[in-house]
Amino acid sequence: xxxxxxxxxxxxxxxxxxxxxxxxxxxxxxxxxxxxxxxxxxxxxxxxxxxxxxxxxxxxxxxxxxxxxxxxxxxxxxxxxxxxxxxxxxxxxxxxxxxxxxxxxxxxxxxxxxxxxxxxxxxxxxxxxxxxxxxxxxxxxxxxxxxxxxxxxxxxxxxxxxxxxxxxxxxxxxxxxxxxxxxxxxxxxxxxxxxxxxxxxxxxxxxxxxxxxxxxxxxxxxxxxxxxxxxxxxxxxxxxxxxxxxxxxxxxxxxxxxxxxxxxxxxxxxxxxxxxxxxxxxxxxxxxxxxx
Amino acid sequence: xxxxxxxxxxxxxxxxxxxxxxxxxxxxxxxxxxxxxxxxxxxxxxxxxxxxxxxxxxxxxxxxxxxxxxxxxxxxxxxxxxxxxxxxxxxxxxxxxxxxxxxxxxxxxxxxxxxxxxxxxxxxxxxxxxxxxxxxxxxxxxxxxxxxxxxxxxxxxxxxxxxxxxxxxxxxxxxxxxxxxxxxxxxxxxxxxxxxxxxxxxxxxxxxxxxxxxxxxxxxxxxxxxxxxxxxxxxxxxxxxxxxxxxxxxxxxxxxxxxxxxxxxxxxxxxxxxxxxxxxxxxxxxxxxxxx
Numbered sequence: 001x002x003x004x005x006x007x008x009x010x011x012x013x014x015x016x017x018x019x020x021x022x023x024x025x026x027x028x029x030x031x032x033x034x035x036x037x038x039x040x041x042x043x044x045x046x047x048x049x050x051x052x053x054x055x056x057x058x059x060x061x062x063x064x065x066x067x068x069x070x071x072x073x074x075x076x077x078x079x080x081x082x083x084x085x086x087x088x089x090x091x092x093x094x095x096x097x098x099x100x101x102x103x104x105x106x107x108x109x110x111x112x113x114x115x116x117x118x119x120x121x122x123x124x125x126x127x128x129x130x131x132x133x134x135x136x137x138x139x140x141x142x143x144x145x146x147x148x149x150x151x152x153x154x155x156x157x158x159x160x161x162x163x164x165x166x167x168x169x170x171x172x173x174x175x176x177x178x179x180x181x182x183x184x185x186x187x188x189x190x191x192x193x194x195x196x197x198x199x200x201x202x203x204x205x206x207x208x209x210x211x212x213x214x215x216x217x218x219x220x221x222x223x224x225x226x227x228x229x230x231x232x233x234x235x236x237x238x239x240x241x242x243x244x245x246x247x248x249x250x251x252x253x254x255x256x257x258x259x260x261x262x263x264x265x266x267x268x269x270x271x272x273x274x275x276x277x278x279x280x281x282x283x284x285x286x287x288x289x290x291x292x
Numbered sequence: 293x294x295x296x297x298x299x300x301x302x303x304x305x306x307x308x309x310x311x312x313x314x315x316x317x318x319x320x321x322x323x324x325x326x327x328x329x330x331x332x333x334x335x336x337x338x339x340x341x342x343x344x345x346x347x348x349x350x351x352x353x354x355x356x357x358x359x360x361x362x363x364x365x366x367x368x369x370x371x372x373x374x375x376x377x378x379x380x381x382x383x384x385x386x387x388x389x390x391x392x393x394x395x396x397x398x399x400x401x402x403x404x405x406x407x408x409x410x411x412x413x414x415x416x417x418x419x420x421x422x423x424x425x426x427x428x429x430x431x432x433x434x435x436x437x438x439x440x441x442x443x444x445x446x447x448x449x450x451x452x453x454x455x456x457x458x459x460x461x462x463x464x465x466x467x468x469x470x471x472x473x474x475x476x477x478x479x480x481x482x483x484x485x486x487x488x489x490x491x492x493x494x495x496x497x498x499x500x501x502x503x504x505x506x507x508x509x510x511x512x513x514x515x516x517x518x519x520x521x522x523x524x525x526x527x528x529x530x531x532x533x534x535x536x537x538x539x540x541x542x543x544x545x546x547x548x549x550x551x552x553x554x555x556x557x558x559x560x561x562x563x564x565x566x567x568x569x570x571x572x573x574x575x576x577x578x579x580x581x582x583x584x
Contacts (some may be wrong), residue, residue, distance in 0.1 A: 091462035110436005134494035141433025170383035171428040195560035202426035230522040266488035
């Protein structure tokens with residue numbers, strides 16, 4: 001696993017060599033709201049032994065990022081790996097719903113235990129900690145970042161081969177915290193064929209590249225829809241140009257995945273682990289991107 | 293227009309009557325990062341005369357919120373109203389792309405002038421201010437909130453009948469800032485039929501209700517897709533249950549809008565104003581929700 005000893009600043013912006021708050025990296029500048037420091041403490045705590053950490057990221061929302069993060073965990077789990085999912089989408093958490101898992105997590109003297117899915121995938125999400133699943137989390141960035149760090153530092157993930165981190169869309173606080181604070185192997189980018197999504201996904205890729213986090217690959221999701229009635233392929237969101245983006249940004253294409261209403265339907269039922277369709281097969285056959 | 297003199301706190305959480313930072317509302321508590329204050333200064337600056345401000349919100353990303361905010365502006369503009377769009381999605385801005393508008397905005401001694409779309413809609417977005425449209429904005433919440441406030445206070449919107457605010461998904465910093473700092477008539481919620489989107493949209497509605505911002509209505513977008521080949525109606529994201537949500541939360545349903553690949557295609561070309569399809573007609577016929 002790569003060690004990222006990035007100089008990073010929590011004053012509100014990410015700068016490669018300098019900090020807007022005026023403080024030098026590696027020490028506190030003392031200005032209110034700034035927490036300049038050299039983030040060398042990216043390792044998980046001693047009670048955790050996590051071999052690989054992969055963040056699933058998108059620029060635009062609604063491209064099926066959480067579904068894809070879940071399918072990735074399911075594919076790895078089926079291959080015999082020990083897998084966990086850290087739901088870093090604090091204001092729009094989807095993971096508990098997809099797996100049909102609810103209720104307060106157990107805890108012991110060391111920390112909080114992840115919930116377990118039906119097939120044994122460890123899950124941690126803010127929704128387990130809310131009184132009701134539709135209760136809004138109306139928090140500003142610093143608190144959101146704090147919760148994500150707690151999910152990394154205070155959850156007893158134990159021995160894991162892979163921890164999959166499901167990020168919210170965009171390049172704001174939560175993705176920034178994950179890219180700065182977790183010891184990532186890299187990020188997997190999920191997008192859809194729209195040119196708009198393409199533009200926004202370039203932002204996400206450039207963010208990762210600026211922060212020296214490897215981009216493991218791009219998944220084009222909702223690439224097309226086979227009409228359930230006549231079978232004809234419908235380009236829901238226009239023609240794909242993901243190959244061009246991959247070439248321009250020097251990133252590998254993991255695959256082009258169709259929109260599968262069966263996946264949406266099982267997800268709604270909290271039974272994503274029952275899905276056995278083409279998207280899972282296609283993904284399971286293309287896991288090589290994890291070994292970059 | 294309703295006056296919202298909410299007690300609000302910028303320390304990281306929203307509380308109806310108290311503040312986590314320990315300070316009392318209406319004054320600074322002095323703790324680092326906290327900016328407790330009674331937000332009474334929601335009015336736009338003197339050089340602006342904005343009659344109605346409507347925020348378009350979603351819980352989940354990718355439900356077509358930005359397209360819908362744009363269609364709303366277009367429908368109002370066609371009826372002869374003066375309209376502007378404030379793109380509050382700082383880390384995933386879509387508005388400039390949809391309207392095909394680029395380049396630095398002009399400014400004068402009072403502030404920054406919005407860019408004008410082909411049909412005369414005023415637009416302000418962070419993407420006009422970036423060196424390249426795919427440059428990521430890697431900022432933490434406080435800076436993002438600051439930019440949104442500047443778009444409200446330092447942009448010369450001039451005389452407007454309607455300012456439409458396009459929010460990012462979720463209930464984090466940006467929506468919180470808009471709900472706290474802008475003098476909103478109310479929020480319009482966009483969702484899709486998935487049960488997951490439904491759960492997340494309930495968070496958004498509860499957030500607005502907790503903050504005493506009127507919910508003007510719910511739009512169900514991507515409700516279905518008519519197969520372009522055989523015409524059969526495809527329920528892409530499962531059966532709709534938006535009526536149930538509306539009844540439970542006491543919110544009006546504005547309408548159920550199909551996914552229209554023509555809209556996606558024109559959006560990709562920056563020509564959303566050329567769209568004349570059913571979604572626009574349906575919306576134009578149902579603008580009564582704005583008069584609640």
